[in-house]
Structure formats: structure tokens, C-alpha cells
Amino acid sequence: MSNWLAETLAVFAKDWKSEARNLYALNTLALFAITTLVLVSVGLGPMGVDAAGAQVLPFLLWIVLLFATSAGLPRAFVQEEETHTATALRLAARPSAVFWGKLAFSLSLTWGLEILVAPLFLAMVQLDVAAPGQFIAALAAGGFGLAAASTVIAAIIAQARGRSTLFAVLSFPILIPLLLLVVELTRDAVGGFDSGAVLRQLLLYDGTVAVAGAMLFPAIWNP
């Protein structure tokens, strides 16, 4: 196993270990996601929405996911600054290993949240998905883009003041293209329409953000 991969995996394992030591953050995050979900579902009423209204449901699903992840993902870097461990991490691992390790942590957290939230959402709002494969692809690719963009923004805001509010402000313009693409893809999956072109564009967005993030990260991370 190469040094780089070992360092990346060590960063990933460290993050999960420190979260597992204190389940408070993970529990809060899961509860936050479920609360948002319940709120949306209650807001729609006991009858749910009619066929025309179903158009808005994929959008609501992604709003719930966006809120839940934006509550949890900034932790990846904010935690390092708050506990004053960022300098030790800078010494222990090269920047690219920190970036990909943190990205892997954010990605596992996002996918975990999606596994928790998406089935509950489908059940609560009584939404049938015509193309489940495409729906899962939308969740996976959308989750990756969300995690990648959030990792870069989290690294930026961790070094600024007013971190919690700043994250939402900075991530919004970067995440809009992702949100529009992934909602389109989810809507097509629910309706059973083929949308290979949208999936390719979403994957291209994911690749762009990940590559741009990896290239920019040394400048963001090293003081």
C-alpha cells in the first residue's frame, strides 16, 4: 500500500474514530435530518400531494438532504480548528491525503444520511419511483457532488469568522448547478424517463468540483 493511500485512509479512519467516541454529533445530525423530513411531510398534509404536485417532491427531498448535510459536513474542518488539531494534521499528512480523506469521510456521512432519509421520505410522502436504479444513481452522484463541494467550502470557512452562517452563504452559489441537475435527474427517475445526458452532466460536475478542489486544496490548507 502506497504512503499516500495509507495517509488518506488514516485521515478517514481518524475522523470516524473521533466521531464514534462522542456520538453526540452524529445523533444530532440524524435527528436534524429526520426533524426536517417530518416537518416537510407534515406540511404536505395527511393526503400528500396530487399527481401534478408530485413534481415538487424530488425538489423537497433534495432540500431536506441539503439542510441535513450543511448541518453536518462543515464539521470535517471546523472541528480541527476548534480543537486546535489542524496544525498536527498538517504535520502528519500531506494536503492531498487530508483532502481525499476528509472527502471520503464527508461522502460516507452523506451517503449514510441518504440511506436514512430517502426511504423514509418516499414512504412518508407516498411517492413511487418508476426507475429505482436511476433514483439510486441520482442519490449516489448527487451525494458525491454535495460532499466534494462541502469539503472545499468547509476547508475555506474553518479559517474564517462566523463559520456556521458562512458555510450556507458560500456553498449556495456553488451548489446551485448540482441541485438543479440532481433534481432534474430525480424527477426523471420518479417519472421513469431516461435521462442519461443529465446523469453525464452531473458526473461531470462531480469530477470538476473534485478536481478543482484537489488542485485548490494545498492553497487553502497551508497557511
Next chain:
Amino acid sequence: MTTSPVNTPAIEPAAKPAGWKTFLAWLLWGWLGLVIGAAFLWVPAQAAGFQNPVAYRILFFHVPTAWVSFLAFLAAGVWSVLYLARGRARRHDVAAAVAVELGLAYCVLATLTGSVWSRIEWGAFWNWDPRQTSIVIALVFYAAYLVLRGAIEDDHARGRLAAAYAVLGLAVAPFLYFVLPRMMPYSLHPEPVVNAEASIDMENRMLMVLLAGAVGFTALFFWMHNLALRSRLLAERLEEEAQL
């Protein structure tokens, strides 16, 4: 900034601007004066394809401001890349920040003039057409960039973090070009002046005034940018010297 006043040349007291610079500034004012005059007096009074034959003249102001707000975004991205790639020169960082500040002003003007015109032409101030959507996203991006700069105290940290954010924004912006027209196929904006078939679909005099306006506004942007950049750098130097 740790440069001592010994290494930096002293600020010239009230140096007279070079003759050619004064000439260029007057040329710019003359050019813009001609564009404004032509927009009122020279273009045809009745333009085909517009509901209101008088109000369409806002076109000669609206389109160049929208063009400059796009250009400022691009320029800020280029200066940010230069800042990160070329030895972190303070000048490049301030240049990017000034471009964003000016871009925000042009963006607001383009949005306001567009809304007013939209109300007159189409009956509503706003209807989320692709270009309206993208200009709102540009506005939010510019504002977020400035908020980020405000939240970091150290000059070097502010430079590298803001530059990284600007480059990230530049990297994801092209995706809007794919996704927005598909979501909103019913744009009320006309085709670009030079459209996909490379045919120009506009009355000759209108086109000339529009292009002259775009050239004039572009020059105005760079002139304002240059002034703001120089005064910002000088103000920083004065502050440093006062501290020493």
C-alpha cells in the same frame, strides 16, 4: 505586509498623470457621450419586435451592463488564478476584489434595468428566465465572495481563501449554461446578437450603437478598476507608513 518603507519607493506627491492617460480618459468620455447621444437621436424611433417603441432604448444601457457583469466575473477569476499561481502578489488579490465589487454594482444595474424593461415589455418585473436566473446566482456569488473577505482578518489568509473560492465558482459556473436553458426553454430574452447561425438579426444602426456601448462600458470598467486598484494599494501603503 512586512515591507519596510526603506525598500518601497516613496509615494510621489500628487504626481501629474501622463498625457496619454488623460487623453484616453477624455476619449472614453467622448465615446460614451456619443453612444448616449446616438441611443436617443440616431437609432430608429420605431424598432420592430418591441412592444414599446420608446422604452427599447434601455437596451443600449442594459445589454452592456449585463456584459460587463459577466466580464468582471471572468476577470476576478483570472486575477485569482494569477494570485495563486504567481507568487501571491498583493496586487492580484486586490485586483480580484475590486473586480468583484465593480461586478456587483454592474450586476445590480443590469438586474434593475432588466426588471424595469421586462415590466414594460412583458408585463412582469420577474419571471425566472434563464438569464434572470443566472444573474441572480452571479449576484449571490459576488455577495458571498465579499462576505468571505469580510470574515478573514489576515491579509494573506484572505487572499488565498478568497482566490480559491473565486476559482471554484469559475469552475462550476459553466454548468448553468447546460442546465438552465433546458429547465426554462421559454426564454423571453431574444437570441444573442450574434446567434448560433452567426447571422446578425438587428437593424444596422441599433447594432452599431449596441456594440459601441459594449466597447465603451468595457473600457469604463477597466478604467474604474484601474483607479480603484491604485487608490486601494496607495491607501494600504499610507496606512503602513503611518504605523511605522
